[in-house]
Amino acid sequence: MRIDLHTHSTASDGTDTPAELVRNAAAAGLDVVALTDHDSVGGHAEARAALPAGLTLVTGAELSCRVGGVGMHMLAYLFDPDEPELHRERELVRDDRVPRARGMVDKLRELGVPVTWEQVARIAGDGAVGRPHVAAAMVELGVVETVSDAFTPQWLANDGRAYVDKHELDPFDAIRLVKAAGGVTVFAHPLAVKRGQVVPESVVAELAAAGLDGIEVDHMDHDDATRARLRGLAADLGLLTTGSSDYHGSRKTVALGEYTTDPEIYGEIVRRATGAFPVPGAGG
Numbered sequence: 001m002r003i004d005l006h007t008h009s010t011a012s013d014g015t016d017t018p019a020e021l022v023r024n025a026a027a028a029g030l031d032v033v034a035l036t037d038h039d040s041v042g043g044h045a046e047a048r049a050a051l052p053a054g055l056t057l058v059t060g061a062e063l064s065c066r067v068g069g070v071g072m073h074m075l076a077y078l079f080d081p082d083e084p085e086l087h088r089e090r091e092l093v094r095d096d097r098v099p100r101a102r103g104m105v106d107k108l109r110e111l112g113v114p115v116t117w118e119q120v121a122r123i124a125g126d127g128a129v130g131r132p133h134v135a136a137a138m139v140e141l142g143v144v145e146t147v148s149d150a151f152t153p154q155w156l157a158n159d160g161r162a163y164v165d166k167h168e169l170d171p172f173d174a175i176r177l178v179k180a181a182g183g184v185t186v187f188a189h190p191l192a193v194k195r196g197q198v199v200p201e202s203v204v205a206e207l208a209a210a211g212l213d214g215i216e217v218d219h220m221d222h223d224d225a226t227r228a229r230l231r232g233l234a235a236d237l238g239l240l241t242t243g244s245s246d247y248h249g250s251r252k253t254v255a256l257g258e259y260t261t262d263p264e265i266y267g268e269i270v271r272r273a274t275g276a277f278p279v280p281g282a283g284g
Contacts, residue, residue: 003032003261005058005269006075006188006216006244010125011035011043012062013132015249018043019050022281026052028256032266032278034058034077034244039093040128041081051281058269058278062188063178064093066168070197071158072187074174075216075242078273079183086177089169094128096167101129103164104156108134111161113143131156132251147251151195158196175211182275186214186242191230192221201233208237213272218243218259220252240265 008014009021016024018035021043025033033055035047044059051057060077079086101120108115115137123140124133135150144150153160169177171187178185187207191198204215217230218241234241243259246252270278 001031001263001266002029002257003263003266004030004245004247004257004259005032005034005060005077005186005242005261005266006036006062006219007033007247007256008037008062008249009035009043009047010127011040012037012128013124013130013248013251014127015251018047021247021249022047022051022055022057025256026055026281030055030257032056032058033256034060034075036060036062036075036077038062038128038130039064039090039097041090042128044081048279051279053281055281056278057281059276060183061090063090063174064166064168065171065174067171067199067203070199071168072171072199073189074169074171074178075186075188076174076178077184077186077269078276078278079178079181080275081181083177083181083275086181089173089177092167093169097129100164100166101131101134104131104134104162107162107164108138108155113138113141113162115141132248134162136251146253147248148253153196157194160196171207172210175207179211182273184213184269184272185211186216186240186269187212188216189219189221189246190215191226192219194221204233205237208239212239213269214240214242214265216244217241218261219246220254220259221246240268242269
């Protein structure tokens with residue numbers, strides 16, 4: 001089985017529609033794909049309707065969190081999307097995205113980058129606007145060559161010159177809320193140092209004690225030494241280890257299925273979940 005547990009669609013900051021994403025996942029030879037848009041479940045219905053035979057969909061979201069002044073992302077899988085408290089927190093994060101993006105546009109203009117809100121809104125379309133849309137506008141203007149090049153301290157990285165905070169969950173609250181909604185939690189790309197400051201391993205240990213299920217190890221932002229370090233940390237803390245592409249369509253160079261999760265780990269995630277179940281494709 002080939003299993004990719006971290007992808008994005010136009011429901012947040014990817015370039016594939018949810019329908020295109022599941023079709024592309026099947027074409028890439030995947031058996032299981034998780035749709036984990038930022039703070040959103042808005043793409044799940046379309047992905048279900050278009051799900052090809054032979055491909056299983058795992059519903060999820062990537063939750064924006066912050067602890068000790070450091071931003072982090074929490075992957076939440078197979079939770080009940082209608083659970084009221086978690087739904088309310090996701091909406092608070094989403095509602096803060098527009099003023100935050102406008103603030104980044106203002107900062108960039110102060111730095112001499114002629115980006116406009118209209119440009120960013122056009123790129124975002126109906127998706128949950130975020131930093132990748134601002135970065136894509138910078139690419140259009142020739143300020144940076146790729147979206148990834150905008151995620152530096154010079155520009156949009158955490159605490160970068162044009163960075164703006166947004167409403168974010170405390171990760172301990174996120175774990176509690178996802179668990180209450182029957183879901184499973186995995187800390188996304190925990191040592192992606194090129195994105196900015198990362199959460200200390202002591203905090204990861206505290207999160208594990210609070211019920212964190214796993215950490216994402218095999219990811220494009222982790223080199224071999226980092227992956228080995230994370231596997232050791234996971235073994236020490238009794239955490240599951242996942243691998244995922246963090247696919248964003250044409251917005252990033254990584255391909256669907258470039259990094260994958262072990263089938264036994266996937267099986268354990270499914271076993272722990274009670275809020276929702278994987279959706280088998282019926283040739284939609």
